[in-house]
Amino acid sequence: MACKNNLVVKQIIDLYDQISKLESLKPSKNVDTLFGQLVSTCLPTDTNIDVTKMSDEVKDMRSNLIKLCGEAEGYLEQHFATILGSLLQEDQNPLDHLNIFPYYNNYLKLGKLEFDLLSQHSSHVPSKIAFIGSGPMPLTSIVLAKFHLPNTTFHNFDIDSHANALATSLVSRDPDLSKRMFFHTTDVLNATEGLDQYGVVFLAALVGMDKEAKVKAIEHLEKHMAHGAVLMLRSAHALRAFLYPIVESSDLKGFQLLTIFHPTDDVVNSVVIARKLGGSTTTNGVNDTRDQSRPVGQAKETVASGRIIINNISGTN
Ligand SMILES: C[S@@+](CC[C@H](N)C(=O)[O-])C[C@H]1O[C@@H](n2cnc3c(N)ncnc32)[C@H](O)[C@@H]1O
Secondary structure (H helix, E strand, O other), X not given: OHHHHHHHHHHHHHHHHHHHOOOOOOOOHHHHHHHHHHHHHHOOOOOOXXXXXXXXXXXXXXXXXXHHHHHHHHHHHHHHHHHHHHHHHHOOOHHHHHHHOOOHHHHHHHHHHHHHHHHOOOOEOOOEEEEEOOOOOOHHHHHHHHHHOOOOEEEEEEOOXXXXXXXXXXXXXXXXXXXXEEEEXXXXXXXXXXXXXXXXXXXXXXXXXXXXXXXXHHHHHHHHOOOOOEEEEEEOOHHHHHOOOOOOHHHOOOEEEEEEEEEOOOOOOEEEEEEEOOOOOOOOOOOOOOOOOOEOOOOOOOOOOEEEEEEOOOOOO
């Protein structure tokens, strides 16, 4: 297994060398090919590779690679959000054409997985969800709003005003989502008041690209979220940790870790769910008398293929 691991790490280093020499990370045949090869190289989960135990040289490469992946992901979303936004001129609803986005199917699966896992820890449908780091293509909020949470409003936060402008035009033509999707331009670390109004807060994988920044974002959310509210995080496992930062239980001070789920199919991110300590254990978690939350349907058995590492279903503090 060791030599197989070394071989695959060498392949990743080779791809990193080519990617780090690219003039631009904006979508092009060459960029798409290299990142496509990188994702398929990192997808296999039948490996015992632990990136945290690699040499300093590989660790440095990994932290640079994660940043390059994040930059490329932002450009990819910008590119397709701009194309979709241009459909407005033809009086079309951009949300009817989301499948032009290369990773749309992955978001459909990730959204379903996160909804199923969240349902296992929720006695009520959250009336308001915050998504931190929503991007030009806020696909997580869109997938949840369209297919899983038809009565929930989504407040999307992004540091980049252009990302929010593109995202706003994406939903503007949709009779339903234009009324349930809201966008706020701010760094997560400056988002304070109002965060205690959300029963569920998502933190995008790309917010906090290294351990220190990720922990800082989590600590900030712990300070401002409502007691009992749920924090949904994205992490990475095995080779996929070359693409995204890892969230560990030790990063979640002030929270009770409820679930860690490592997909083994083509859903790249692992899902981590935690509940802010104190207060009630209902998902809406907030003293929101306006919250007409209804008992969620019977929590569906998670269907995505993967491995539940922790699943504290009781969710009691
Ligand atoms: C590219 S999106 C990926 C999320 C994806 N669209 C989804 O729906 O799951 C990640 C976004 O996080 C934003 N971001 C990064 N750091 C942030 C921070 N400190 N505060 C708020 N947004 C941040 C970036 O501007 C980027 O648009």
